[in-house]
Amino acid sequence: MKRVVFIGAGGHGREIAEILKHQSQKEPDLLPLGYIDDDRNLCGQVLHGLPILGDWEWFNGVDRKEVAVVCAVGSPRIVRSLTDRAADLGLEFVSAISPSACISSSATLGRGVIIFPNTVVSIDCLLADYCVVNVGATISHDTRIGRYSNVNPGARLAGNVSIGEGCYVGMGASVIQGRSIGDWTVVGAGAVVTRDLPGNVTAVGVPAAIIKNNEKGN
Numbered sequence: 001m002k003r004v005v006f007i008g009a010g011g012h013g014r015e016i017a018e019i020l021k022h023q024s025q026k027e028p029d030l031l032p033l034g035y036i037d038d039d040r041n042l043c044g045q046v047l048h049g050l051p052i053l054g055d056w057e058w059f060n061g062v063d064r065k066e067v068a069v070v071c072a073v074g075s076p077r078i079v080r081s082l083t084d085r086a087a088d089l090g091l092e093f094v095s096a097i098s099p100s101a102c103i104s105s106s107a108t109l110g111r112g113v114i115i116f117p118n119t120v121v122s123i124d125c126l127l128a129d130y131c132v133v134n135v136g137a138t139i140s141h142d143t144r145i146g147r148y149s150n151v152n153p154g155a156r157l158a159g160n161v162s163i164g165e166g167c168y169v170g171m172g173a174s175v176i177q178g179r180s181i182g183d184w185t186v187v188g189a190g191a192v193v194t195r196d197l198p199g200n201v202t203a204v205g206v207p208a209a210i211i212k213n214n215e216k217g218n
Helices: 011-026 056-061 076-088
Strands: 002-007 030-036 050-054 067-071 201-204 209-213
Touching: 002 011, 011 030, 030 056, 050 056, 067 076
Parallel strands: 002 030, 002 067, 030 050
Antiparallel strands: 201 209
């Protein structure tokens, strides 16, 4: 039995907790336990049947071998920070995967991956550690998604697309076949990526055009 703690008690965290509740109906060894949040004022509140257990100090009072965690925030930079922190404590990560997601048996999923309802992850795709595929997104054949990246609701990635580490693909954005997006790049909502994008930029529009350079992801 894995008692699962969600790191982050915001709206994204509540959604992920619900995914794991549904997942646990088919995987009874998963037991949702509650949330950890840095806001100490939230401690003791109950969100849809799950308590906010406390802040990170809560882990000092339990046997860490008896709990597992899911990073339940949406920002790739914050995900990287929180997963590094959890790994330093020796915590085990689990993935939250909606039973309504359609995932090819040939797809490769890293640890701590989040896959929302009504998504498609097609044949021979690779989803690296801690990435998020949000509601209704489609990931076509042979596509690669890097660590910490977030593919937002309704986004469409065609075949042989490469998404780098820490990318944020906005709601309803599309990436045509064979294109690549460099590490820590942001693609705006509704954008259409028709040519390769470098790392550490923000691109918006149809077709997507670079509008600014971002702070280096590392």
